[in-house]
Amino acid sequence: MANPKQIENLLLTEHFRFTPITLIDEIINVVNERAYHATDAIEDSLLNADPSILGFGSRAAAEGRIPDTDDEGKPVFPEAKLEIEEGVHQLETLLENTVDKNFDKLEIYTLRNVLTVPEDLVPWVRLDHYKDLTVPSSNTPAPSPEALQLLRRKLQETQKLHAALLAEKTRNEALLARLRSLLSPRPAASGSSPTHALNAEHSSPTRQNDSSTDAGVFAFLSHGPAAQNLGIVPLPTTTAPSTLHEPISTHTNFTLSQLPALRAQLTALRPYLATTSLPTKSAAAGGAEAAEAARERRDYIESQTRRVLERRGVDVRNGAAVEGRRMNGEEVRALEEIVAAMGGQNREPEEGADEGDRMDTGD
Structure with a gap:
């Protein structure tokens, strides 16, 4: 202690x-x-x-x-x-x-x-x-395994209920957004009034997109002239459906809104463009020197190859090519022995003829 x-x-x-x-x-x-x-x-x-x-x-x-x-x-x-x-x-x-x-x-x-x-x-x-901490007394009995299991099940059921309520909330929000889109008119084009857009919806419904056919169907109940005469307060126009169904226009508007910032960045970076982004004359000269060195190396290799071929008896002056299969070293040595043997046989009769001539003409 x-x-x-x-x-x-x-x-x-x-x-x-x-x-x-x-x-x-x-x-x-x-x-x-x-x-x-x-x-x-x-x-x-x-x-x-x-x-x-x-x-x-x-x-x-x-x-x-x-x-x-x-x-x-x-x-x-x-x-x-x-x-x-x-x-x-x-x-x-x-x-x-x-x-x-x-x-x-x-x-x-x-x-x-x-x-x-x-x-x-x-x-x-x-x-x-x-502070505000409850310390259990020594007389409090320890929880039994059954009580702990019951608390664990209650916690699991509470978590499941919480997840179900969140899913139900999401579904209700989507349903409310769809109902509001039914009562809200479609966004009118620039320069046109909501009444003109409402009349255009009912006069030419076939021109609308299939994905937004139901949008603004009941808008006349709260935004039409009759509803205004009756004093019905229209719902605020929501732009969420149009944003969801018109991604091209949304992306276009965002791109156009970023153009001034891009122009400002381009104006600020233009003085550094000539010295940082474009290749300089020294870099171009270095590339030319590298190309010249590569060309000289190719010429050297070609000249050495020609010299080796000429030593082996290949005519490379007119770009002649040697036809036939590639011969290995054993075949070349065998051919050299055959040529040497044939050359020795031809040389022996010539030497015998020379000795006979010398004997006939000798004193």
Whole structure:
């Protein structure tokens, strides 16, 4: 079981949306960050200051040392940077210890006297999101499975009834719209009166569209001259049926309404048209160079192909073509061996004839 202090912390956490110790930690982190910024500023100012002003020159004179000088003749103290860094580090450590010591006291005081709720008031505290909340007592029996199943069925039937009522509402709205269209005259053409449009409906009913044949059939009951003489208040003209049955006119009107905005956009974009949308001369020159490179490559490939064909004995000067099927390497080697054998047989008789001639004519 949780002790009273844990219950108090849970109550404060639920009220503030964060734990009380989180607030103290944030305060300590902010103070430490400011202390770090202060020590960094002190270190930068000391490193940028002249070491002679900080007393390094006096200490060197007291020790009898002659400091080195830089190119401008100023004395140089290499130990100054190291001592400044060590001193700033000690100062930073001292500040951290001081902050931790004092803010530990702040943490204890705040948790005991500020962020606290008296133990006797904890059971009586009611947070804002607990208002109008009925908490079941311990004596209330747990619902049985049969009761849960009954509630589940009631919920399902309620959802079904809700869906049926929505569907009935949609059907009733459609029926009312159709009845209003029967009592409302068709939209008159521009320049014509409603009475003229009503007379035109009854004089030439065959000219109307089949889909809107029933629209305005009983309009004379509320919009005719007799109805006006009797003081019958006509129904307001609805444009929903015409919108439903005339999509072409609706789209045309919408397109025409957008033309001024399109003209304004075109006027605004016209100055950028020449530099952004159209290809420039450099792009055209690049395309010409690419085409020239492709043509040179084709010429090179064609010349190399001709050279290879000429080496193999194919006449390509007049565009001659070699007829016949493609021969593989084994067939070519077999033909070469046959030609070599035939050439050897022809060469042997010629050599024998030459030797006989030499013997006949020899001395």
